[in-house]
Amino acid sequence: MKKVIITGSSSGFGLLSAKHFADNNYTVYATMRTTQKNEPIKKKLEDYSSNIKVINMDVSIDASVSKAIDTILDEAGDIDVLINNAGIMHMGLAEAFSIEQANDLMNVNYYGIIRTTQAILPSMRRAGKGLIINTTSAYGRVFAPFAATYGASKAAVEAYTQSLKYELAPTGVETVLVEPGPFATNLAHSFSPEARTEIVAENSELQSIFNGMVEGFSTLMQSEDIPQPSLVSEAYLKLAEMPQGSRPTRTTVGLPFGADKVNELTQPIQDGSLQAYKMEYLLETKIK
Helix, strand or coil: CCCCCCCCCCCCCHHHHHHHHHCCCEEEEEEECCCCCCCCHHHHHHHHCCCEEECCCCCCCHHHHHHHHHHHHHCHHHHHCEECCCCCCCCCCCCCCCCHHHHHHHHHCCCCHHHHHHHHHHHHHHHCCCCEEECCCCCCCCCCCCHHHHHHHHHHHHHHHHHHHHHHHHHHHEEEEEEEEECCHHHHHHHHCCHHHHHHCCCHHHHHHHHEEEEHHHHCCCCCCCCCHHHHHHHHHHHHCCCCCCCCCCEEEEECCCCHHHHHHHHHHHHHHHHHHHCCHHHCCCCC
């Protein structure tokens, strides 16, 4: 039985994926913060399948990640797949978000991925195989107004994952990206209002444009044509089941807002850049 760690399993893509992988005969270590709100979710997940084990982990805290991954590895021995799914989202006037808010967002969306990756990589390297799936967003490839800090955090993960993919190629470990478009999940509930309220007050016209954008998205989310969040968990599983060395670097899911076109145009350029360093051999994952 293969083993997977899924971060951010208390809601949205993570919750769906924990169930989907369990249904497909994986041992699932579903991580989430231990909070009063999450206790009923933890019980429901563990009651759903004996394949699911809920682990307390806060990706924004070094010690929490280290303790959780050590606990999992002590029990499991090794892990086949790590899905970095945990994330928060800020939407609003870029100028009005404080440095502290930007740092909080990066701490979860970007540094959180570095923490879990660094914790799991030694065991994967020893095994000569393993897959790390990092969840970004179409907004990490095609940038939108009112999503500056969020898009920046996802773009950081894009760069980190791409570089790490090259570096890990000789070890047999793979890192890939899943880039969802907008889905009707509760990620929007993690929104924090802009801390610099005086900036919002000074830009009423811009705020009006943003409010219109939010209304438009709300309408879109209620449409019968909106893609279902289950598509993301299905994309995770498809990547996990693909043979070692055959996985695409980037997978868009749902409404791509042009991210698929950006990937199609730029991935050959990105990979071709290794020629300048005479490192083309890093394009192929070593099969051990």
